[in-house]
Amino acid sequence: MPNRDMNPQQGVQGSSYLYTFGTSANTRTAVSQKVRLLAPAYGNNSALFQVGVLSTFDPSESKTVEPVRGIGFGDHVAEQVPSVTEPMTVSIERALLYLANLWQATGYAAGIDGPVRSLKHHRWPFDVEQQLVFSTLADNDLEAAGAGFSGTSGAYNGGVKAVQFPIVTEINGIKTGGHTAIITMYETCWWTDWSTSFAKDAGMIMESGTIAVTDVHDFSSIYGEFLATGNDPTIGQLGSIRFGNAAGVVGGGGF
Numbered sequence: 603m604p605n606r607d608m609n610p611q612q613g614v615q616g617s618s619y620l621y622t623f624g625t626s627a628n629t630r631t632a633v634s635q636k637v638r639l640l641a642p643a644y645g646n647n648s649a650l651f652q653v654g655v656l657s658t659f660d661p662s663e664s665k666t667v668e669p670v671r672g673i674g675f676g677d678h679v680a681e682q683v684p685s686v687t688e689p690m691t692v693s694i695e696r697a698l699l700y701l702a703n704l705w706q707a708t709g710y711a712a713g714i715d716g717p718v719r720s721l722k723h724h725r726w727p728f729d730v731e732q733q734l735v736f737s738t739l740a741d742n743d744l745e746a747a748g749a750g751f752s753g754t755s756g757a758y759n760g761g762v763k764a765v766q767f768p769i770v771t772e773i774n775g776i777k778t779g780g781h782t783a784i785i786t787m788y789e790t791c792w793w794t795d796w797s798t799s800f801a802k803d804a805g806m807i808m809e810s811g812t813i814a815v816t817d818v819h820d821f822s823s824i825y826g827e828f829l830a831t832g833n834d835p836t837i838g839q840l841g842s843i844r845f846g847n848a849a850g851v852v853g854g855g856g857f
Contacts, residue, residue, distance in 0.1 A: 605714065607701040610643040612768040615651040615707060620699070623767075628737040638733040638765075638783070642709030644716070650731050653707045655697040657808065659732075661788070661815075663690035690815040692730070692788060695808055698798065704809040708793075727790045727816070733765060733783040741782050748778035753822070758830045761785050761820025790816035 606618035614621045626635035639659055640650035665687040670680045696704045705712035709728045712718035741747045750764025763785050770779030796811040819825055833841030840846070 605701045607699050610646040610651045615643040621654045628739050636735040640731040642728050644706050644709050644711050658695040660693040664688050692813045695810045698807040698809050727792050730788040732786040736782040750780035751782045755822050760822030785821045787819050787821045788815045
């Protein structure tokens with residue numbers, strides 16, 4: 603009997619009823635029901651598969667910004683200098699399944715598939731792909747309803763891709779299984795903590811963990827000093843008054 607909770611096919615990591623898709627409201631506001639999270643599934647190396655039964659997926663990162671001040675210039679900040687960004691972390695909570703646990707859902711041989719029982723058994727990192735799938739209303743505004751829109755690879759909108767769902771219902775003989783999605787890749791991830799709780803007065807067992815992310819990108823752009831991120835006054839974009847001023851100062855004055 604195959605393990606239907608760890609049976610990667612048709613884009614998801616399982617084929618049991620737990621992985622059945624439902625509907626969600628179409629709004630212009632992004633909703634969590636339309637976010638797809640894909641990771642490796644142990645036993646299949648063909649692609650990343652959508653992880654099921656996740657209750658939370660919380661990415662966060664931070665960086666310090668240090669003020670520059672000068673003696674004799676009063677109580678004034680000359681410039682704010684960004685420091686290096688701390689590694690991004692992602693907190694995940696998932697319902698424990700008898701036949702598929704949190705580690706199996708990220709490619710490790712755990713549970714009934716292998717010996718991984720601890721963080722110290724994780725020898726290789728993994729990737730996580732996040733797809734923020736558009737609603738039909740948003741696709742219609744892009745003139746891509748039913749098909750999805752794909753940006754140009756290597757261009758500023760290259761991280762926007764058309765995604766196709768494996769099973770769709772035909773409408774008037776036309777399959778409308780495409781949507782636009784904003785792709786974010788969390789690359790080379792490592793688990794840094796894992797926990798679960800077995801309580802006598804709680805029925806469902808949840809697994810929680812945090813992953814450290816090595817890099818974040820849109821899967822398309824060439825990253826570096828000349829990345830087109832916006833707010834560049836040298837090419838006519840609006841950003842800061844101070845940077846856009848040819849003299850490099852705001853206003854004037856003196857003694």
